[in-house]
Amino acid sequence: MKLSLRGEYALRALLVLGLNYKQSVLRIQTISQHQNIPKRFLEQILNDLKSAGVVESKRGVAGGYRLARPPADISLASVIRHIEGALAPVSCVSECFYEKCSCPDEARCAIRSVMKQARDAVVAIVEKLTVADLCERARELQELHANPVDFVI
Amino acid sequence: MKLSLRGEYALRALLVLGLNYKQSVLRIQTISQHQNIPKRFLEQILNDLKSAGVVESKRGVAGGYRLARPPADISLASVIRHIEGALAPVSCVSECFYEKCSCPDEARCAIRSVMKQARDAVVAIVEKLTVADLCERARELQELHANPVDFVI
DNA sequence: TTAAATCTACACTGAGTCAATAGACATTTT
DNA sequence: AAAATGTCTATTGACTCAGTGTAGATTTAA
Numbered sequence: 533m534k535l536s537l538r539g540e541y542a543l544r545a546l547l548v549l550g551l552n553y554k555q556s557v558l559r560i561q562t563i564s565q566h567q568n569i570p571k572r573f574l575e576q577i578l579n580d581l582k583s584a585g586v587v588e589s590k591r592g593v594a595g596g597y598r599l600a601r602p603p604a605d606i607s608l609a610s611v612i613r614h615i616e617g618a619l620a621p622v623s624c625v626s627e628c629f630y631e632k633c634s635c636p637d638e639a640r641c642a643i644r645s646v647m648k649q650a651r652d653a654v655v656a657i658v659e660k661l662t663v664a665d666l667c668e669r670a671r672e673l674q675e676l677h678a679n680p681v682d683f684v685i
Numbered sequence: 686m687k688l689s690l691r692g693e694y695a696l697r698a699l700l701v702l703g704l705n706y707k708q709s710v711l712r713i714q715t716i717s718q719h720q721n722i723p724k725r726f727l728e729q730i731l732n733d734l735k736s737a738g739v740v741e742s743k744r745g746v747a748g749g750y751r752l753a754r755p756p757a758d759i760s761l762a763s764v765i766r767h768i769e770g771a772l773a774p775v776s777c778v779s780e781c782f783y784e785k786c787s788c789p790d791e792a793r794c795a796i797r798s799v800m801k802q803a804r805d806a807v808v809a810i811v812e813k814l815t816v817a818d819l820c821e822r823a824r825e826l827q828e829l830h831a832n833p834v835d836f837v838i
Numbered sequence: 839t840t841a842a843a844t845c846t847a848c849a850c851t852g853a854g855t856c857a858a859t860a861g862a863c864a865t866t867t868t
Numbered sequence: 869a870a871a872a873t874g875t876c877t878a879t880t881g882a883c884t885c886a887g888t889g890t891a892g893a894t895t896t897a898a
Contacts, residue, residue: 533803534687535774537857543796544788568787573858592866593872621688634721635697642823643696646814650686653806661799670795690886726887745895746843
């Protein structure tokens, strides 16, 4: 898995929307400023996430975006797959985006077997984590920084 | 981590060279035919691996390539890093190719923390595995296919 | 010493992707 | 009606990828 800026921005935007869940919509500009993302680019990305059913929008003067589903129902894997495509390092080990590769015998390919291992490790992580986990982790990191515990005796 | 064709070809070539270790050099064409890799492209890749000290070459009519070091001393991580660059999904969690990202606070970035987890998982796999392991695995897969065990009673 | 087979080096290209940017338009509230 | 927002489509410039082209350099064998 390799994240492009597009994918990174998508996750950052979802994190902000997750922290704002159950409240009113957030304007693109607000997210853009808060997360340091080019506004017009973020427009495209949020639109894309809308077509995936991850977020929903309200138009007009008091418009903006909010999550379309509870944060705990949005897995990072589903988001990344929608924005970036395959999670696997090579497409011949991808479950959702499989493509045949040019090696002489896929079934006996040692490299494929290694790559499958790598894929499974990554998928295990991002399939389990949701936007809710992301929010929780963000709050923890915030706490940690606000009240830094001194471990030196 | 995402492998381009270049990286995949490099690993496939190293596997063949590993299986041929301690014997004479292998011609590009031999590897190219065996692994179904465009010959001219493979030339570039092997040259690149030579500059990394992974393989060495012999010129002239009976020339070709062989591994420059024992297969067990060549980790997949080092090869992939040389051909592809960072193993991490985003460069702000890369150890060898770190780059600052645009997020407001890297130390408190929840996404970064997730990405670091994914990076560590992948690195643990490819850092441990070597070309020797790849060869062993290839031989196992060969055996398995030659004498398929029937588990149905 | 010549010919053939190989590696070496560098440049080039066509297709595609990435990260935006542009501009026109639709919708909603005040 | 005006202003603030989201929607949609197209375009751009830089870059990467995967491969080709061409011209050599080196070595061995005849």
